[in-house]
Amino acid sequence: MKKVLTKNFDIPDSHTLKVARANGAYASLDKLFKMKPEDVIEEVKKSGLRGRGGAGFSTGMKWGFIPKNTDKPVYLVVNSDESEPGTFKDRAILEKDPHLLIEGIIIAARAINSRTVYVYFRGEYYRQWERFFGALKEAKDAGLIGNDLQIHTHRGAGAYICGEETALLNSIEGWRGWPRIRPPFPAIAGLFGCPTIVNNVETLASLPFIMNEGAAAYAAMGTEKSKGTKLISVCGHVKKPGVYEIELGLPIAKFLVEYAGGTIEERPLKAVIPGGSSVPVLTAAEALGGCLSYEACEKAGTMLGSGGMIVIDESACVVRCLADIAKFYHHESCGQCTPCREGCGWIKKICDRIEAGDGRDGDLELMLSIADNMQGKTICVFADALAMPVKSFVTKFRSDFEEHMRLGRCPK
Amino acid sequence: MPKVTIDGKIAEVEEGTTILEAAKRIGIKIPHFCYHPYLTIAGNCRMCSVEVEGQAKPVISCREPVKDGMIVKTNSPMAVEVRKSVLEFILINHPVDCPVCDQSGECDLQDYYFAHSRAPSRLTDEKVHKVKAKKIGPNVMLDAERCVECTRCVRFCQEIAKTNEMTITERSDHSEIAIYNGREITNAYSLCAVDICPVGALTSADFRFKKRVWFLKSTPSVCNHCATACNIFIDHTDHTVYRYRPRENKEVNGAWMCDAGALSYKRINAEDRVLFPMIGKDGEMARTSWDEALANVADVMKIVEPEEIAVILSAQASCEENESVAGFFRDTVKTPNIFWSGADADPSFADNILKDADRNPNESGVRTLTDKRIDGAPRAKIYFIMDGVTEKELMRIVETKPKGIVLIASHYGSHQHYPDVILPKATFAEQSGTFVNRKGIRQKFEKAIEPRGESLSAVDIIARLRTIYK
Numbered sequence: 114m115k116k117v118l119t120k121n122f123d124i125p126d127s128h129t130l131k132v133a134r135a136n137g138a139y140a141s142l143d144k145l146f147k148m149k150p151e152d153v154i155e156e157v158k159k160s161g162l163r164g165r166g167g168a169g170f171s172t173g174m175k176w177g178f179i180p181k182n183t184d185k186p187v188y189l190v191v192n193s194d195e196s197e198p199g200t201f202k203d204r205a206i207l208e209k210d211p212h213l214l215i216e217g218i219i220i221a222a223r224a225i226n227s228r229t230v231y232v233y234f235r236g237e238y239y240r241q242w243e244r245f246f247g248a249l250k251e252a253k254d255a256g257l258i259g260n261d262l263q264i265h266t267h268r269g270a271g272a273y274i275c276g277e278e279t280a281l282l283n284s285i286e287g288w289r290g291w292p293r294i295r296p297p298f299p300a301i302a303g304l305f306g307c308p309t310i311v312n313n314v315e316t317l318a319s320l321p322f323i324m325n326e327g328a329a330a331y332a333a334m335g336t337e338k339s340k341g342t343k344l345i346s347v348c349g350h351v352k353k354p355g356v357y358e359i360e361l362g363l364p365i366a367k368f369l370v371e372y373a374g375g376t377i378e379e380r381p382l383k384a385v386i387p388g389g390s391s392v393p394v395l396t397a398a399e400a401l402g403g404c405l406s407y408e409a410c411e412k413a414g415t416m417l418g419s420g421g422m423i424v425i426d427e428s429a430c431v432v433r434c435l436a437d438i439a440k441f442y443h444h445e446s447c448g449q450c451t452p453c454r455e456g457c458g459w460i461k462k463i464c465d466r467i468e469a470g471d472g473r474d475g476d477l478e479l480m481l482s483i484a485d486n487m488q489g490k491t492i493c494v495f496a497d498a499l500a501m502p503v504k505s506f507v508t509k510f511r512s513d514f515e516e517h518m519r520l521g522r523c524p525k
Numbered sequence: 526m527p528k529v530t531i532d533g534k535i536a537e538v539e540e541g542t543t544i545l546e547a548a549k550r551i552g553i554k555i556p557h558f559c560y561h562p563y564l565t566i567a568g569n570c571r572m573c574s575v576e577v578e579g580q581a582k583p584v585i586s587c588r589e590p591v592k593d594g595m596i597v598k599t600n601s602p603m604a605v606e607v608r609k610s611v612l613e614f615i616l617i618n619h620p621v622d623c624p625v626c627d628q629s630g631e632c633d634l635q636d637y638y639f640a641h642s643r644a645p646s647r648l649t650d651e652k653v654h655k656v657k658a659k660k661i662g663p664n665v666m667l668d669a670e671r672c673v674e675c676t677r678c679v680r681f682c683q684e685i686a687k688t689n690e691m692t693i694t695e696r697s698d699h700s701e702i703a704i705y706n707g708r709e710i711t712n713a714y715s716l717c718a719v720d721i722c723p724v725g726a727l728t729s730a731d732f733r734f735k736k737r738v739w740f741l742k743s744t745p746s747v748c749n750h751c752a753t754a755c756n757i758f759i760d761h762t763d764h765t766v767y768r769y770r771p772r773e774n775k776e777v778n779g780a781w782m783c784d785a786g787a788l789s790y791k792r793i794n795a796e797d798r799v800l801f802p803m804i805g806k807d808g809e810m811a812r813t814s815w816d817e818a819l820a821n822v823a824d825v826m827k828i829v830e831p832e833e834i835a836v837i838l839s840a841q842a843s844c845e846e847n848e849s850v851a852g853f854f855r856d857t858v859k860t861p862n863i864f865w866s867g868a869d870a871d872p873s874f875a876d877n878i879l880k881d882a883d884r885n886p887n888e889s890g891v892r893t894l895t896d897k898r899i900d901g902a903p904r905a906k907i908y909f910i911m912d913g914v915t916e917k918e919l920m921r922i923v924e925t926k927p928k929g930i931v932l933i934a935s936h937y938g939s940h941q942h943y944p945d946v947i948l949p950k951a952t953f954a955e956q957s958g959t960f961v962n963r964k965g966i967r968q969k970f971e972k973a974i975e976p977r978g979e980s981l982s983a984v985d986i987i988a989r990l991r992t993i994y995k
Contacts, residue, residue, distance in 0.1 A: 272696070274696075289692070289693065294566075294568045294585075294588060443697055443698070444696070444697065445696065445697070446696060446697040446698075447696055447697075447700075448674065448693065448695070448696045448697050448698070448699075448700030449569045449674075450569045450570075450571055451569070451570055451571050451572075451611050451614050451615055451673070451674075452571060452610065452611065452614050454614075454674065454697060454698055454700065455614035455615065455617055455618060455698055456614055457697060457698070458618075458653065458697060458698035459614075459617055459648065459650075462650040462651075463650070466650065473649065479647055486606075486607075486610035486613070486614070489581075489582045489583075490571055490574065490582070490583060490607060490610075490611075491571065492568060492569065
């Protein structure tokens with residue numbers, strides 16, 4: 114595997130322009146400006162790069178949705194509002210190789226013919242914003258970014274929902290961070306009503322490699338439907354939590370041992386959430402038999418999502434895990450659509466009650482029914498982001514929930 | 526034009542029509558909270574979800590445009606299930622205080638619950654509590670617990686009143702309708718926010734606790750507070766008017782009316798109504814009978830020549846009233862002196878939404894009868910005046926010391942000391958008639974309540990006068 118994203122991570126001062134340039138930063142720009150924008154899009158399509166924010170949609174195809182010959186300005190918006198519990202991969206790029214992202218931004222802006230870029234930072238990512246801003250200034254001063262490309266940074270106020278692309282656009286425009294109803298999709302009418310592409314940090318950071326080494330080199334890595342490499346941020350009961358670059362298709366079992374160092378004190382594995390807190394949980398057996406690729410996760414009934422892996426061993430209470438997840442989604446639901454606004458709080462109350470030992474007959478069926486009534490019935494997929502963990506936790510670890518009810522307390 | 530099948534019925538509608546609007550045209554009402562035809566589409570309540578054949582997920586009908594050949598089911602198991610679940614979600618944190626809620630009886634949530642759900646609550650945990658009975662403006666009370674967060678009021682303040690006082694604060698089930706810090710909902714149309722609230726979250730400070738709505742009868746009418754003449758419902762019972770509500774009319778007022786107009790119903794119930802015919806004796810006005818009052822008027826009219834009689838019509842009165850007065854004096858009494866009057870223009874009242882500087886609901890109507898505004902005293906000896914005449918105009922007439930002034934008025938005012946006879950006139954709510962508004966649109970209104978006291982419409986007064994005037 115060739116390192117696409119993390120090749121400079123271990124070099125001291127890798128965030129400075131001097132070190133970054135010495136290690137190949139901005140090398141793709143000469144080639145880029147000799148290419149036509151449509152050829153850049155074609156190259157990215159050929160690379161098979163899929164959006165690394167969570168949805169996994171083909172990046173080149175997304176760029177292709179920008180209307181041809183539009184008389185409106187085209188915006189590129191960089192989604193750096195990484196807030197999903199368990200996900201901290203973009204943070205690593207912002208801290209350790211911000212010039213890789215800037216180079217990616219220049220490539221994407223050229224491809225979609227955008228002259229104005231907004232980089233939307235999670236409110237809590239102050240240091241990361243600082244580092245990016247410093248790198249941006251260096252790049253500008255060095256003449257790497259011309260006056261025909263304006264890159265603005267925008268710091269959010271700390272709402273998880275602003276990572277949803279249309280809520281993010283509302284937030285930049287100064288509105289409440291409420292997701293918009295699609296269609297129209299941002300590529301047709303996004304920021305300020307103009308064609309807009311919203312790309313994740315990791316997606317853009319993958320572009321310099323594709324430009325330098327060619328689409329074929331990128332597509333040579335990974336599986337048939339999941340090309341290239343991906344950052345996995347792993348946390349929980351592992352010896353070496355952190356951010357690792359893997360070739361897509363890597364077995365989860367191998368990842369846990371070779372990268373994450375195995376579970377703490379070699380305790381038996383209980384469960385793995387592979388792609389951030391919003392995706393269905395995998396039991397130990399499912400996880401150990403699965404692989405880290407879009408299609409393998411889909412086959413296992415979950416999603417690769419953002420690559421934020423949460424490892425749970427036998428020492429943890431899964432009811433408490435679900436209660437924590439529910440607490441987060443209850444806190445973060447934007448409150449726009451009825452099912453999500455009311456459902457998240459209701460699920461949290463039931464989870465808390467079961468964990469406290471006050472579970473009642475029918476509570477589990479009630480939770481599943483509430484999750485059903487939430488999923489797919491709202492403007493954005495936030496409701497699904499709680500409904501999916503609820504359904505998977507309750508069905509896969511039903512005996513743990515029933516044990517709480519039987520004992521009238523948490524067994525752990 | 527696309528043809529769409531909704532519950533087996535075919536609707537043929539213009540391109541771009543939403544499923545909800547297409548259904549409305551063929552008589553199918555799709556339940557909804559956040560959708561309002563005069564506001565932008567929010568799509569957040571999810572109540573209008575329907576099943577569209579070929580789509581796996583329910584579709585919100587308020588926003589989805591129809592496509593040719595589309596097959597929509599509003600009562601399939603999927604659609605019914607979504608509606609039931611939305612109602613359940615709304616009700617888990619709703620206080621269900623219908624017995625003390627003013628909206629009870631005209632509440633969408635109540636109606637939909639009885640139509641679709643009737644299920645007992647599955648919530649056994651504590652409800653979320655929010656602000657209750659908070660006065661958020663001179664005319665508006667907020668109960669955030671009853672709110673379904675449809676944002677109709679927020680959008681109304683942004684898009685129609687354009688004053689932006691309201692917003693939603695907080696997130697999740699703690700989110701609630703609120704007023705920006707230090708502000709109040711003071712726009713001139715705040716009662717419209719109450720009117721479009723589908724539940725009892727926003728209630729009228731004026732109407733609050735006055736009457737259960739199921740006792741009220743609604744009569745379609747037209748507001749007489751300015752020349753816009755907004756279409757209204759007069760809600761009344763027991764010969765008392767309790768409120769006006771805007772009645773939709775695309776050409777005139779959309780779905781709105783101003784607060785001043787909405788609260789002008791109080792004039793009908795007011796203490797200073799003229800309830801009986803009054804006659805001046807020794808400088809004092811004293812109650813008399815209709816027979817005596819009209820005999821007196823007929824006698825006075827006989828002592829002068831027809832040319833010495835002046836009639837002042839009113840831009841406040843209906844076309845029918847003005848026509849009967851004008852017709853009688855022109856054709857029977859044969860007086861050539863027919864004028865009109867009305868309230869002075871009030872530029873401070875006007876805005877560019879609905880409120881008009883012309884405070885007369887029927888200036889266009891009265892001016893089809895005469896274009897001569899009373900201007901100075903026309904040297905007549907007897908004046909026959911409908912209310913609406915300004916104080917200044919009346920004083921000029923009084924200064925000429927005429928032989929007699931007959932006033933047809935619904936309210937006493939500063940003018941009450943000058944006339945020799947006051948005949949009590951029914952207000953527009955107490956008779957049917959027509960106003961012609963500033964755009965020249967003729968609008969009929971219906972009689973809502975019986976005239977107060979012994980008052981009569983000018984039409985009836987003239988009919989009585991004809992029988993004794995020879």
